[in-house]
Amino acid sequence: MQNIVVGYDESAAARSALEWVADRCADRTCTVVLAMVTSALAPAGDHSKNRLALHEAERRVRDRSPGSHVESHRVGGTMPKALVMEADHADLLAIGVHRGRPIRTALGGWMPSRVIARADTPVCLVPDDWSASDEPVTVGVDDDASSDAALMFAAREAEAGGGRLRIVHAWSMPTPTMEGAVALLASPLQVKEGHRQILRDAVRRVRQARPTLDIEERLIAAPPGGALCAEGPRSSMVVIGTHRRGVLEAGLIGSVARDVIGEVDIPVCVVPPVTAQ
Template identity: 60%
Template structure:
């Protein structure tokens, strides 16, 4: 039985995330933990308990028969939530798209959570609505997306929708100057990236032979390639190098570029999980 932890604070985004969790839990009979992070100085515990009770009742109504537990934990975000959800298979939170680098859970950055969590993290935008579009996963040219690809395949198979595998490529920047710079032709570069995508597809097909797979090789940067297809996506799955917020901002992070830009849930999966 899948163990889902839902960070909940009673906001609109948190309630939308609860809807997403209910749909998923009802599909596969998951166990759900509702977690509210509190502060001994600023939190009204009675109000927090009432919100949790209402959320637990709503989840029972939306997904009858699903095992639901709720509790609050004192601490600071995101560490308190990450540690409390250490044993979960999936950690879910809601996020306001109007604040692309700040989510609904008391103003902390979602990238920090995804960098520290022990499980995949799913960020559900407050304007999400259910659809039967494919699950989309970004295929990187290094192993950082390997686990994300298999998680996305499992999500697509369980949902009964196709898996869209997107791999972006571009011509490399030459490292030498003048006549000594020997560049591969665009055709050679493209074929090399096509092989990366085909190898990833074959890995999925070995585990999910009946899964409908859409292959997309795109001449673009990874974030743009995913954003252009996000409107026709039920779930966007992205791998991560666990760079965190500051390093990701310096080195480039696909998740950091797409969060707040898409109306579909974004699941971030570390290859170290």
């Protein structure tokens, strides 16, 4: 059974996240927790209104996914710390994002980079204009281990949903380096073949783990963010790994995630390395 936390308020983006979770749990058995972060200083009338909103949200998930266990509660504290702590032992955290304002989410206007940088749980950002699709799950594969967890997460999602997996690896020619007066230029054919091997290795790992899964592979000469955005219209979800390098939160979520979040009308799942299996 998969445990999913949904950060919820009554905004359009949060409702999209709720509907996405209900849709993906329709043919699975899940535990869904709807968490609404509230302040202890909020007026008493707000508490009553929030309870009604959560009860209505529970009903919508149960109607769509009758086999799932659904509960809801208010979480005291501030965003995003309270929500990250609530999802600490979950398998997935789902939140809504306003596509016209990708730097902001539905939940009080906080920045999605803050929760992605802090969470040890995969975080799925669902745009407010999301609609259901039977297109493949698309995952971006890097040339290091940062995308290993994302690859396996995407494979599980594709198989559990009875769909297909598209594995994308983007490549470009390296910038020439200088040693004295000599520019070291790599052969384009050699570089492309090296990247093709990275893609083949990723496909091989998934086939070993999930031999019945339908896999499509795509080697694209483009920046990674642009390649994944181009695949967005033909995908039901985009899955991205993260290096978690750098000092600032923006650096922790990675440039590819920043390029994709808010640019596609499908969920974008950012998977930290610690979730590798």
